[in-house]
Amino acid sequence: MGNGNRAVLRKIHQVKWQCRKNGVLWCRDGNIPVSFIQKYLMRKLDLKSEDEVEIRCMGQSVIPSLPLNSLIDMWLQTTTSERISAIIGSSAKDFVMGLAYARRIPGIPAS
Numbered sequence: 001m002g003n004g005n006r007a008v009l010r011k012i013h014q015v016k017w018q019c020r021k022n023g024v025l026w027c028r029d030g031n032i033p034v035s036f037i038q039k040y041l042m043r044k045l046d047l048k049s050e051d052e053v054e055i056r057c058m059g060q061s062v063i064p065s066l067p068l069n070s071l072i073d074m075w076l077q078t079t080t081s082e083r084i085s086a087i088i089g090s091s092a093k094d095f096v097m098g099l100a101y102a103r104r105i106p107g108i109p110a111s
Contacts (some may be wrong), residue, residue, distance in 0.1 A: 030069035035045040
């Protein structure tokens with residue numbers, strides 16, 4: 001493993017990841033690129049390369065170099081600007097940006 005890869009792995013460990021039992025992954029640093037999520041999943045799924053992981057938001061493939069903050073901005077543009085009331089204990093699905101991932105076969109372009 002080259003020095004560049006070690007530095008990336010160290011940085012992945014420094015990012016505050018919190019994984020809940022329900023499969024929700026929390027990250028508190030919006031400046032990190034989507035590729036950090038790919039690397040996290042690559043390690044969790046014991047894959048050889050982050051290129052084997054495709055990240056999707058709202059059904060669209062996400063560019064790995066895109067910062068999470070930019071992805072959040074794009075997601076917010078699709079939501080209503082109206083104030084939405086919520087009851088304590090009710091579902092938060094309308095307030096959480098969902099990302100999906102799938103295994104991608106290297107060499108085949110993302111759909």
